[in-house]
Amino acid sequence: MILKQLRIGTRASQLALWQANWVKSMLEERYPGMAVELVKIKTIGDKILDVPLAQVGGKGLFVKEIEEAMLRGEIDIAVHSMKDVPTEFPEGLGLVCITEREDPRDAVISRGVKFADLPQGARIGTSALRRQAQLLKVRPDLEMIIVRGNVETRIRKLETENLDAVILAAAGLKRLGFTAQVTEYLPVELSLPAIGQGALGIECRLDDEKVRETIAFFNHPDTAHAVRAERALLWRCEGGCQVPIAAHGLVNGETLTLTGFIASVDGSQTVKDMMSGPVADCEKLGIALAEKLLRNGGHEILSEVYQREVSREKEIPV
CATH class of the missing domain: 3.30.160.40 (Porphobilinogen deaminase, C-terminal domain)
Incomplete structure (x- = not known):
């Protein structure tokens, strides 16, 4: 039985909305006539922008409020970047689909200078300790600057924070159309990706068989x-x-x-x-x-x- 309507819970960032809208368009294409609604939810990770995520507590920062809305019955599914999803879920909820992965690599945006050619002591903007650790292993001379905010904000910080380069996930840059600004894609041998990087996850109530059946085609x-x-x-x-x-x-x-x-x-x-x-x-x-x-x-x-x-x-x- 095809559902007549479906509510998608999502963060309100530019990338999160792209991802939720992509899921919405795929549902509407597969099920003509289905009414699909996006419900924007602000998470604690969106509210705290002046503190590195590792200091706030990394687990569930971008999903907790969305999951609470699902448990209250306000949304039917949630679309997440897989790298943001904790390994444990509230009782009754679970990850039921993982979509085909986009490019999992990290990407360098600089003033045309590749990573190996960055000057001694170059200032590098990144939001991830994972990237910081791997790049410092190769270039301990680099100065790592924690940058927060959406993709566009972090790219702008190349100028506003006087950085030599910023490093972001290639998947988000490709989805939002920023590939022309990419100087270099880092090989996974140099910068191993975050867990789940490039893939989307769809979460729902585990006992909702109709919803699970409806979204099953997303799983790759x-x-x-x-x-x-x-x-x-x-x-x-x-x-x-x-x-x-x-x-x-x-x-x-x-x-x-x-x-x-x-x-x-x-x-x-x-x-x-x-x-x-x-x-x-x-x-x-x-x-x-x-x-x-x-x-x-x-x-x-x-x-x-x-x-x-x-x-x-x-x-x-x-």
Whole structure:
């Protein structure tokens, strides 16, 4: 039975609205006559723009209020950037679709200078500790500047903050039409993507069979297997989206290859490894790789990172 209407919960940022509108257009194309409504919801991550996300607490900053609206029955589904989605959900809610992944790489926007050619001590704008750690590992001379805000705001900070470059997710730049401003796409060997980067997730109430059936066509099996492996690694490391943990899965036929990375914030201590296995065991693979990383130094690195962030949180007035 086709639903007559569907309400999509979304953040109000330019990128979030692009993503929600894309889902809306796909639903309307598949189900002519369905009334699809966007419900804009402001999250705590949208409200606090003057503090680095890692100091606010990285888990659920961009989804909590949306999930609360879903539990109240005010929306039917939520569209998220997968890299923002916590590994655990409120009771009764769950991730039921993961869309085909857009370009997962990080991108450099500068004044035409590639990353390797940036001057000594260059000022680099980024919102992610993951990027900061990986790039400092290669270029410890760089000065990392935390930049917040939507995609357009962060690009403008190249000028307003006198930065030499800003680094953002390629997927968002491509979706919003900013590819002409990209100087270089960083290879994943240099900057391993965030967990789920480039993919969208659709969340709903798990007991709503009609909604689940309606949106099932969005799920892309290869992307879903890769992202589930990445998220299993993150879950096993007890990490949020704002800790220096990265993972990237690639599916080739029935084989999934997963690369994982854990680092200190300054990139001075890192551990990186890779494992392969059947796609059907994607989550087991993620957990197994996480345990290998933790055994080989990751546990000590993360213990120090978490202790540092707890200390910083105490300094922030509530």
